Amino acid sequence: xxxxxxxxxxxxxxxxxxxxxxxxxxxxxxxxxxxxxxxxxxxxxxxxxxxxxxxxxxxxxxxxxxxxxxxxxxxxxxxxxxxxxxxxxxxxxxxxxxxxxxxxxxxxxxxxxxxxxxxxxxxxxxxxxxxxxxxxxxxxxxxxxxxxxxxxxxxxxxxxxxxxxxxxxxxxxxxxxxxxxxxxxxxxxxxxxxxxxxxxxxxxxxxxxxxxxxxxxxxxxxxxxxxxxxxxxxxxxxxxxxxxxxxxxxxxxxxxx
Amino acid sequence: xxxxxxxxxxxxxxxxxxxxxxxxxxxxxxxxxxxxxxxxxxxxxxxxxxxxxxxxxxxxxxxxxxxxxxxxxxxxxxxxxxxxxxxxxxxxxxxxxxxxxxxxxxxxxxxxxxxxxxxxxxxxxxxxxxxxxxxxxxxxxxxxxxxxxxxxxxxxxxxxxxxxxxxxxxxx
Numbered sequence: 179x180x181x182x183x184x185x186x187x188x189x190x191x192x193x194x195x196x197x198x199x200x201x202x203x204x205x206x207x208x209x210x211x212x213x214x215x216x217x218x219x220x221x222x223x224x225x226x227x228x229x230x231x232x233x234x235x236x237x238x239x240x241x242x243x244x245x246x247x248x249x250x251x252x253x254x255x256x257x258x259x260x261x262x263x264x265x266x267x268x269x270x271x272x273x274x275x276x277x278x279x280x281x282x283x284x285x286x287x288x289x290x291x292x293x294x295x296x297x298x299x300x301x302x303x304x305x306x307x308x309x310x311x312x313x314x315x316x317x318x319x320x321x322x323x324x325x326x327x328x329x330x331x332x333x334x335x336x337x338x339x340x341x342x343x344x345x346x347x348x349x350x351x352x353x354x355x356x357x358x359x360x361x362x363x364x365x366x367x368x369x370x371x372x373x374x375x376x377x378x379x380x381x382x383x384x385x386x387x388x389x390x391x392x393x394x395x396x397x398x399x400x401x402x403x404x405x406x407x408x409x410x411x412x413x414x415x416x417x418x419x420x421x422x423x424x425x426x427x428x429x430x431x432x433x434x435x
Numbered sequence: 436x437x438x439x440x441x442x443x444x445x446x447x448x449x450x451x452x453x454x455x456x457x458x459x460x461x462x463x464x465x466x467x468x469x470x471x472x473x474x475x476x477x478x479x480x481x482x483x484x485x486x487x488x489x490x491x492x493x494x495x496x497x498x499x500x501x502x503x504x505x506x507x508x509x510x511x512x513x514x515x516x517x518x519x520x521x522x523x524x525x526x527x528x529x530x531x532x533x534x535x536x537x538x539x540x541x542x543x544x545x546x547x548x549x550x551x552x553x554x555x556x557x558x559x560x561x562x563x564x565x566x567x568x569x570x571x572x573x574x575x576x577x578x579x580x581x582x583x584x585x586x587x588x589x590x591x592x593x594x595x596x597x598x599x600x601x602x603x604x605x606x607x
Binding site for chain 1: 457458461462463464465466467468470528531532535536539540543554556557560561564565568571572596599600603604606
């Protein structure tokens with residue numbers, strides 16, 4: 179609440195006695211009350227939030243484990259089912275936490291320059307990561323994998339690949355991890371730790387230990403951008419540019435242009 | 436002409452509980468909540484209470500340290516297992532795969548152990564999740580050891596939450 183008193187001491191008020199206090203004050207210098215929620219209320223909120231987010235991550239984990247380790251559910255249809263489940267869960271949680279997540283959908287500091295900078299950085303990062311991953315797959319794992327082959331039998335295979343690999347994850351993964359998870363965790367831990375935990379869980383859910391070396395820095399970058407810009411949209415653009423570049427590099431490698 | 440007092444004009448004192456600076460007219464320290472205008476008895480009780488909370492926090496922090504020790508042990512064991520498989524498997528590239536994946540896992544656990552001092556909650560939550568996934572995916576076997584590690588990490592997590600709560604409530 180804004181205070182326009184004659185002393186001009188501070189624009190902060192004590193939550194108990196409404197007297198002006200310093201911005202950094204942990205206790206009111208007039209009534210001595212703590213400028214935070216009491217322990218029991220704080221603990222209850224944290225406990226509820228931990229349970230809520232554990233269930234959210236648990237659903238994501240079960241679906242990702244099924245998709246990665248159960249070979250009987252391979253193919254486009256199961257993939258769409260899995261993506262559909264995760265998208266629905268994310269939407270339900272977004273509705274549940276709408277009061278806290280409202281601000282990340284706004285785009286107050288819209289800037290074309292930032293879009294170009296973030297987008298081009300994502301393209302450069304995607305090219306670098308793609309080269310390293312290809313090299314690792316060939317030399318260590320003696321294998322090559324292409325997203326395109328999962329959709330190659332379809333009429334608009336390239337378009338479907340971009341939609342399923344780039345567009346859908348760019349929005350829903352950002353909403354799930356930089357939205358629900360990161361913002362939700364801010365009730366439990368501080369912002370730095372919230373960014374780290376959501377980035378770590380995001381990297382874990384990709385079910386590839388070897389991919390951790392690029393997924394973790396990428397997720398930390400996305401978390402930092404969301405926190406700094408206070409919007410989800412720059413993250414969605416970065417994620418989309420990154421994944422789309424990976425798709426186009428595949429098309430280029432498979433001579434599909 | 437009377438001028439409203441500038442906050443910088445107030446005389447500065449030192450709080451005898453937390454040693455933070457306080458203003459002359461303050462009734463409570465805005466850093467620790469120490470009652471500056473109360474009787475000596477009440478002030479002493481406040482100092483004792485804060486000291487007790489500090490002790491509790493220290494105890495909890497020492498319990499949280501177990502999580503870091505577990506992470507370091509896991510990192511060491513994973514790296515050692517990777518090395519052994521690498522040296523004893525000469526027929527195909529399975530040894531290299533194990534060395535790389537175990538190496539990455541070892542680095543992750545080592546980093547989580549290193550950051551548990553500064554960011555205990557983030558470190559334990561991430562380490563616990565990583566360990567749970569390694570059990571589910573079959574990377575870690577042995578019911579008793581898994582159970583012990585899970586119980587120890589969960590206890591450390593509960594203690595980290597308690598420590599965070601004490602720190603927040605008393606601004607320690």
